[in-house]
Amino acid sequence: MEERDRMRIGELARRTGVSTRSLRYYEQRGLLRAHRDTNGYRAYDAECVETVGRIRELLATGLGTDDIRELLPCSQGGPALMPCALSWGAIERQKAQLDAEIAELERRRTALGTYAQIMRERRTQDEALAARALRSA
């Protein structure tokens, strides 16, 4: 809780490899909290580095900021049993959603393959027709 452990947004960005724009966005979305210096500058505790890391991981799973906001307190220390139970649904929902999206993409891939097959056959016919036309000409 020492003030010395606090850093400004630029340094947090450097340490995490995340743009300042994103950090401000995470704060706006309620994912990240920052103290304020007297001049209005954001002052982040050292643990924010880890928090940002978790945010990036969760974003990378495809979860949205709304889900992550409910999920984050759960992944931190402290008596977070209740939020855990509450936000458990979000993970299950997201897993189900991912399964659905994967199925959808595989359906698309199959459809595309079928479509390509039809076109391939048609092209073969066309080539046969063209060859016959050439011979008769």
Added chain:
Amino acid sequence: MEERDRMRIGELARRTGVSTRSLRYYEQRGLLRAHRDTNGYRAYDAECVETVGRIRELLATGLGTDDIRELLPCSQGGPALMPCALSWGAIERQKAQLDAEIAELERRRTALGTYAQIMRERRTQDEALAARALRSA
């Protein structure tokens, strides 16, 4: 080619189940061609019903309107050998893209499962702690 075979946008929408908004959009993107009555109304040939069907199929595979524009003449009758060859790449690209997206989603799903597992373990620890706290209290 009889004028009697032509219909206006509302009827095409009804026959295909596609909104008039989408039909106008397809025309704007160069996927669909319409004649014009003297009063400016769009007049569609009967075959447009099939064309719209193909557009929907291709859209459903995840292809964009730009790809479909190059792909459509290929799936219709006529000497479409060259466009076929040209647009073949679009299908292959899309298939590769779908494969990549599927892989990405599966990576997300796995990551989510791992994350859930970590949280589950942490929750178990928390519960153990809470139980011990209760007993000692």
Added chain:
DNA sequence: CTTGACCTTCACACCGGCGTCAAGCTGCAC
């Protein structure tokens, strides 16, 4: 003439995480 169904073009809204520019303040170094 009016009503009403159908048509026209133009254009804003959406979603979501973030790039990017604008206009202005702080504070250190020279």
Added chain:
DNA sequence: GTGCAGCTTGACGCCGGTGTGAAGGTCAAG
């Protein structure tokens, strides 16, 4: 004082297919 790096908030753009609404023309039926 001047410059510059770093900070602030605010706001537009993107991507792409489509919903939706405005403002107005066409035409047949009453």
